[in-house]
Amino acid sequence: MIEPRLSRRRLLGGAFAGGVALAAGGLLGGCTSRADARRLATDDRWRQFAGTTLNFISENTAPTAAIAADLAPFTELTGIRINIVTLELSALVQKVALDLASGQAQYQLIYADPYQVLAPYSKGLVDLRELADDPTLPGEVSDFADFVPVQLDAAGRFGTDGKVFALPYDCPTMIWQYRKDLFDKHHQRMADDLGFDPTPGEHTTWEQYLAIAQWFNDNTDEVRYGAGHQAKQHDSLMCDFSNVLWSYGGDFFANGFEVGRLGVVEPGPCLLTEDNAIEAAGFYQRLLSVADPASRTWDWDGLGAAFRAGRIAMCPNWHEYAADNESVLPGKVGYARMPRGPQRSANQYGGCGIGISANTLPNERGAAWLFLNWATSRDTQLRNLRSEAGGGTPTRTSVYELPEVRAAEHRPSAMPNMLTADAVRQAWLPENAGLRPKIPMWNECDTAIYTQLSRMLVGDASPAEAMRETTDRINRITARGWVAAG
Structure with missing residues (x-):
């Protein structure tokens, strides 16, 4: 038919x-x-x-x-x-x-x-x-x-x-990308100073990620900063923040995973004024305070270039940068799913x-x-x-089950993007997947989110104020969308 x-x-x-x-x-x-x-x-x-x-x-x-x-x-x-x-x-x-x-x-x-x-x-x-x-x-x-x-x-x-x-x-899909060579070189000293195993893994938390970033800032000259982020006033900032938001148990709307998985026309009221969302925003503000200050000028491409240039030791970024990483830093980069927050690990799917x-x-x-x-x-x-x-x-x-593809998950690899396979397989599990809201008005909501987050990062709004203003704007946008759709 x-x-x-x-x-x-x-x-x-x-x-x-x-x-x-x-x-x-x-x-x-x-x-x-x-x-x-x-x-x-x-x-x-x-x-x-x-x-x-x-x-x-x-x-x-x-x-x-x-x-x-x-x-x-x-x-x-x-x-x-x-x-x-x-x-x-x-x-x-x-x-x-x-x-x-x-x-x-x-x-x-x-x-x-x-x-x-x-x-x-x-x-x-x-x-x-x-x-x-x-x-x-x-x-x-x-x-x-x-x-x-x-x-x-x-x-x-x-x-x-x-x-x-x-x-x-x-x-x-956004995963944790890090300089494995530097983590290996400084492993014992980092573990002694920090009091935990710094190797990125399924039990690593966002608080530990922040502590690792600060350790690199204070203790090595091989990179200028421990961490970098894609915090430009752009869609990339929404993506970067969302991983933290979801890991803290926050979300943009109720039933967020299903709203992201199948989509809705009317998502209901925005939830960014709830305590876990404000707590996530506060942590994200602290995280960016120790990250490379240039993070506020980078989208995903700028962040990827900085990482390959040896400016930062780790970052969250899209897994398909692995081929570029391997061409510039062969054998030096490792991949893991995102750190855990108080509720879970969340890895933005794009x-x-x-x-x-x-x-x-x-x-x-x-x-x-x-x-x-x-x-x-x-x-x-x-x-x-x-x-x-x-x-x-x-x-x-x-495709992932083919023997030649399985073999490419390990170096030397003729398919360098497959070096991320273990990390993305974990990231795509429903309990770890991060899905932004699939709603007709999302483009405007996205703009409201990264605009207010940007104000927060430059000190023009507190985390609570940024989340409150974002919520108000999103509720106006989605209400208008319901009327238009109807």
């Missing part, structure tokens, strides 16, 4: 609810009809749309760089040509909103960020279960079970009706999926499914691990 294309009126409501203003001129394309892709009479299910050209719009990520460098096998298999457009995420969101609202499909394939695309625009995406179970196309719904469960839910679903709008495509625009015509939709099926397949993910052009880590559990 092919669902009717989303009406322009419904899509515009979702776009404005998601905080993206749509220019009227962007809607004119909906008045122009277009022909569907041609479908060939052939027994080869992979060749039935040969001659079709599709457009894939993606954030400029390492996995997309690897896919772009490896399109020849797909074209040889299917006869389909893929044009890839890569953009910074905010620019991508605006283009996707305009394209979905137009009633056309300039971009048949969409990098569906769970928070800025999937949550506000899920009605503009195809339910992939229908394509997976189409006997004329490769694939079946049972194959979805091969994806890491928390990733399929967080990156692919919105709502509790079982629909799957995107297949997990990348899976950046993965995204690929979806198909509901504006696609029937044959275009089938052709797009072939690419989506191929791009997230086990063989393609394995090639991406080896790619010199980029590449992330797999979203399918079967």
Whole structure:
């Protein structure tokens, strides 16, 4: 069954609810009809749309760089040509909103960020279960079970009706990255001075992490600071803080894991004024007071560059920086899940999926499914691990079980991102996963969070004041969103 294309009126409501203003001129394309892709009479299910050209719009990520460098096998298999457009995420969101609202499909394939695309625009995406179970196309719904469960839910679903709008495509996850060579060199002295084993592990707490950072500040010249953080007034600051917030038992909304896993339109009142959230903010303020002062100017890229330059001994960052770390600091970096707070370890998941625009015509939709099926397949993910052009880590559990991939978890490794495998496997367990709220208004809420945290870090607000102001702003934003969505 092919669902009717989303009406322009419904899509515009979702776009404005998601905080993206749509220019009227962007809607004119909906008045122009277009022909569907041609479908060939052939027994080869992979060749039935040969001659079709599709457009894939993606954030400029390492996995997309690897896919772009490896399109020849797909074209040889299917006869389909893929044009890839890569953009910074905010620019991508605006283009996707305009394209979905137009009633056309300039971009048949969409990098569906769970928070800025999937949550506000899920009605503009195809339910992939229908394509997976189409006997004329490769694939079946049972194959979805091969994806890491928390990733399929967080990156692919919105709502509790079982629909799957995107297949997990990348899976950046924040973990603890540290100079193993320096931890090994100073281990005994650190243990004697600190009174605990400083080796990063499942029992290490955030308070111990802070103490280790201070020890490096005071006792070594090999790095300028013990720790660095991605505390720029930017989305990265929300990500960095959230790991601490969740570990203290705080959250943005009630039932936070489910709000992050499946998403909701109405999340209820913000919880950042609760005691555990204020306690987490107070600890984060203390942590940043001993971290490299340049942390307040760094997003994840700046932090990664500082770590590789030997400026800091440890940091929380996305696990897919491992390949870059290994190229600059071969054999010197270790990886662990995040430290524990009073309640748990929490590791921010930042993965995204690929979806198909509901504006696609029937044959275009089938052709797009072939690419989506191929791009997230086990063989393609394995090639991406080896790619010199980029590449992330797999979203399918079967890839991790391959002997060559298992071997790559240890040095020397031809797949250096796999050096993080033990840490991310722990991070993806439901009890350790950190999932930000998947709600249509998240982009505005995110801005409110990092704006107030930034005020706190420069001393313009206390932790309690920052959390109170953030709560007030988020409650106004989500209330407005409920009205718009309704």
